[in-house]
Amino acid sequence: MSDTEKRPLQKIEDWLWEIRPTEGMKVPGRIYATEELIPNITSDNADVQVANVAHLPGILSYSMAMPDIHWGYGFPIGGVAAFDLDDGIISPGGVGYDINCGVRLLRTDLTREQVASKIDRAITGLFREIPCGVGLKGAVKLNRRDLNRVMEDGARWAVRQGFGSDEDLEYIEEEGRIQGAEPSCISDRAVERGSSQLGTLGSGNHFVEIGYVDEIYNEDIASVYGLFLNQITISIHTGSRGFGHQICEDYIRMFKNSRYAKEISVPDPQLECVPVLSDEGKRYYAAMNAAVNFAFANRQIISHRVQEVLPRVFEVSPRELGLRVVYEVAHNIAKLEEHTVKGRKMTVCVHRKGATRAFPPGHPEIPKSYQSVGQPVLIPGDMGRYSYVLAGTEKAMEETFGSACHGAGRAMSRHQAIKQARGRSIFREMQDAGISFKSAGKETAAEEMPEAYKDVSLVVEAVSRAGIAKKVARMRPLGVIKG
Amino acid sequence: MDTPFYEIIDHTADIGIRVFGRTRKELFQNAALAFFDIVGKWGKVDMSLVETIRLEGTDDADLFQRWLDELNFLFQTRELVFHEFDVRFPSDLVLEAEARGRKLDLDIDDVSLDIKAVTHHELKVEQKPTGWHASVIFDI
Numbered sequence: 001m002s003d004t005e006k007r008p009l010q011k012i013e014d015w016l017w018e019i020r021p022t023e024g025m026k027v028p029g030r031i032y033a034t035e036e037l038i039p040n041i042t043s044d045n046a047d048v049q050v051a052n053v054a055h056l057p058g059i060l061s062y063s064m065a066m067p068d069i070h071w072g073y074g075f076p077i078g079g080v081a082a083f084d085l086d087d088g089i090i091s092p093g094g095v096g097y098d099i100n101c102g103v104r105l106l107r108t109d110l111t112r113e114q115v116a117s118k119i120d121r122a123i124t125g126l127f128r129e130i131p132c133g134v135g136l137k138g139a140v141k142l143n144r145r146d147l148n149r150v151m152e153d154g155a156r157w158a159v160r161q162g163f164g165s166d167e168d169l170e171y172i173e174e175e176g177r178i179q180g181a182e183p184s185c186i187s188d189r190a191v192e193r194g195s196s197q198l199g200t201l202g203s204g205n206h207f208v209e210i211g212y213v214d215e216i217y218n219e220d221i222a223s224v225y226g227l228f229l230n231q232i233t234i235s236i237h238t239g240s241r242g243f244g245h246q247i248c249e250d251y252i253r254m255f256k257n258s259r260y261a262k263e264i265s266v267p268d269p270q271l272e273c274v275p276v277l278s279d280e281g282k283r284y285y286a287a288m289n290a291a292v293n294f295a296f297a298n299r300q301i302i303s304h305r306v307q308e309v310l311p312r313v314f315e316v317s318p319r320e321l322g323l324r325v326v327y328e329v330a331h332n333i334a335k336l337e338e339h340t341v342k343g344r345k346m347t348v349c350v351h352r353k354g355a356t357r358a359f360p361p362g363h364p365e366i367p368k369s370y371q372s373v374g375q376p377v378l379i380p381g382d383m384g385r386y387s388y389v390l391a392g393t394e395k396a397m398e399e400t401f402g403s404a405c406h407g408a409g410r411a412m413s414r415h416q417a418i419k420q421a422r423g424r425s426i427f428r429e430m431q432d433a434g435i436s437f438k439s440a441g442k443e444t445a446a447e448e449m450p451e452a453y454k455d456v457s458l459v460v461e462a463v464s465r466a467g468i469a470k471k472v473a474r475m476r477p478l479g480v481i482k483g
Numbered sequence: 484m485d486t487p488f489y490e491i492i493d494h495t496a497d498i499g500i501r502v503f504g505r506t507r508k509e510l511f512q513n514a515a516l517a518f519f520d521i522v523g524k525w526g527k528v529d530m531s532l533v534e535t536i537r538l539e540g541t542d543d544a545d546l547f548q549r550w551l552d553e554l555n556f557l558f559q560t561r562e563l564v565f566h567e568f569d570v571r572f573p574s575d576l577v578l579e580a581e582a583r584g585r586k587l588d589l590d591i592d593d594v595s596l597d598i599k600a601v602t603h604h605e606l607k608v609e610q611k612p613t614g615w616h617a618s619v620i621f622d623i
Contacts (some may be wrong), residue, residue, distance in 0.1 A: 071495075072496075073604050073622070097622050133594060133597065134559070137589075191555075412495065416493065441595055444596050
């Protein structure tokens, strides 16, 4: 842990707490959380990490944390930090190992009643067609040239190969392809990992989930997003796999060995960083974007598998299924975005690690059809309870560089969860709750059981009260596949 | 070994290990055994495949991290599972090793952990009068 002392949190509002700057902090820390979430945040020293990030050169406004904040490597998970381009830094720790881990939400024209008896079959079908867990079987194997294309074109490359359609792209952050990826910035090791893992789900908290909309909080926005009560939805949660993990590791190592490691003083060695506009910074940004595009392609391929499986198992035509992308978001990423800071419009480098972009109505970067209501913000919960769809707001633009939370975070370790599950059949408990479950690993059910996670509704309530995202709809799970 | 050569560092989101060895060679070998012990349960022990590994590091901790990182890479990307290790240090910051094992077989193997990265957090390698001690956290 760092040398930074614990500093008291000052309440600003019921949903907002501040860490006043003391020696070394260039800006205050700000934590978006309701009072009941605070003990959890301070108990694992995530608040200390928020204060540590505030030491970094060029940080703007505040070192921020969302209500789902928890301890991470250097930067906390659930953190948002934006940096001035001229004198600010970029850091792989501010993005995370799983670059562009994110969520895609798909909607259908089907209702829960229409397919309730077919969910088991659907989960079996998805589990068979979507590679999950460890192992390379079923992945889309790539030669170097194809991998380069994936790095540069992301989901667009996948569509050209026949995975999904052009219509999907508009509903993905960055339209599924971010500019600025550079294959020459990728190590051979990352290339080897990327060549053999595209189109795979991974493990841990990654999943494909069939759910249904069980509550609508805002009819107008839900209608624009194409959501209705009892509608069958599908969520996909995964990232850039070993490709992204390797890129993060490669650049952590490069930054540790760069001259900036001595020049930039940081309170925690895991805040290794370099100036955004340095050679090293530009290389990391270019490599990170390659991983961002890989993850977009990855989710596009998995989404296509869903499209292939569901008509067959639900016994409907693709047209009757009506599968469409509602939206897809990244929650581990660093982006160059235009924001207004102290009345001045400027391009900044926003790090979101376990945080989601939440752009407001009228923002040019969100789909045309969503301009009137704002960008969908997708918040997955655990496999037993619920997930949420929110909408971005102007307040998020003003306060959090257009950012909101990303999920719930774990409440207990895998080891504790397995212990707690002893003598129980989590698989049967899920079944009794009406949720069909399949996983590659034997222990996954216990490790990922609902009580191993915090309650995401508390996180969503906090961002909603803070006004940085608006509640639109809630979904409940009917079936889940995991690694 | 009679006494456990490693213990788990329990972590809400991730997992770590504390490893012990009487010598530096034993520490690195034990760390590798611990790695495969926590990653899965293997259906059979088969040493027919031998992988030769050579790494350089900047210090003990760095070499230790690179060693486990290499094993994770071989497991994740080449689907190799190892049961036995012979580690040598031809010079202070150079590691050479033979790792003996086989290809992963998901029909008989049960993988419990998908390690994203061998982190640099709480990464320590120390020589004490009792022997060599190390700790490392894995991002999962």
